[in-house]
Amino acid sequence: MTPRPGLARRLPIPAPTALHEATDSYLRRLATLNHIQFNELKLHLGLEPHREVHALAPANLHRLAICTGYITGQLTATLPELDPPHLKSGLFTRTRHPACTRCARRHRG
Numbered sequence: 001m002t003p004r005p006g007l008a009r010r011l012p013i014p015a016p017t018a019l020h021e022a023t024d025s026y027l028r029r030l031a032t033l034n035h036i037q038f039n040e041l042k043l044h045l046g047l048e049p050h051r052e053v054h055a056l057a058p059a060n061l062h063r064l065a066i067c068t069g070y071i072t073g074q075l076t077a078t079l080p081e082l083d084p085p086h087l088k089s090g091l092f093t094r095t096r097h098p099a100c101t102r103c104a105r106r107h108r109g
Helices: 023-033 038-042 058-068 072-078 086-087 103-105
Strands: none
Touching: 023 038, 058 072
């Protein structure tokens, strides 16, 4: 059963996405920058806290857009797992990777 979160609120520190970053990696970085637990962020987005994040339903993607201040088009352009054509093809199942530490420092927000 998916949790029922309250109203989505913008996080104090919006982290820019790194090109081709894995969704899970971006959410972990976003949680770290905002000093909240990763599972707490997932609950805020309406996700189950103990499941790995690959794709987001449209409602969850909309909540992520509200939380970060980025439009959904920006998020899907840089996070390949969120782009619907790629979800069907499975192209990124083997190429998922977290952002490198140098890139993460550069895109801290």
